[in-house]
Amino acid sequence: MGKAQDAANKVFAIIDEKSTIDPRETKAISLVKHGEITMDQLVFRYPSKQHAVLRRLNLHIPATQKIALVGHSGCGKSTITNILLRFYEFESGRVLIDGVDIRDYSIAELRRQIGFVM
Secondary structure (H helix, E strand, C coil), X not given: CHHHHHHHHHHHHHHHCCCCCCCCCCCCECCXXXXXXXXXXXXXXXXXXXXXXXXXXXXXECCCCCCCCCCCCCCCHHHHHHXXXXXXXXXXXXXXXXXXXXXXXXXXXXXHHCCCCC
């Protein structure tokens, strides 16, 4: 019973974490014109974890290209997608779309314009 309660407390602690990202926030940039994506020296760690999941990741995706992220479980495939969709805030580095910082885009509009399959 005690182990179950400890596990439940951990789950609820994660659920109760306040996000620094407000999806209702509107920004001046709402349209992704071309879609070139650049991740430069990207570092990300989950708030509940000590080690970084992404450590200085560099990734360039030319506009109009389709890509596949392939790798073993836990290597960061879903994390990269969730950073692009602004579900997570990265610790350091840059994420650019068409040369513009991803944080300058309207979150709702950004999510409408990015397609992915998991």
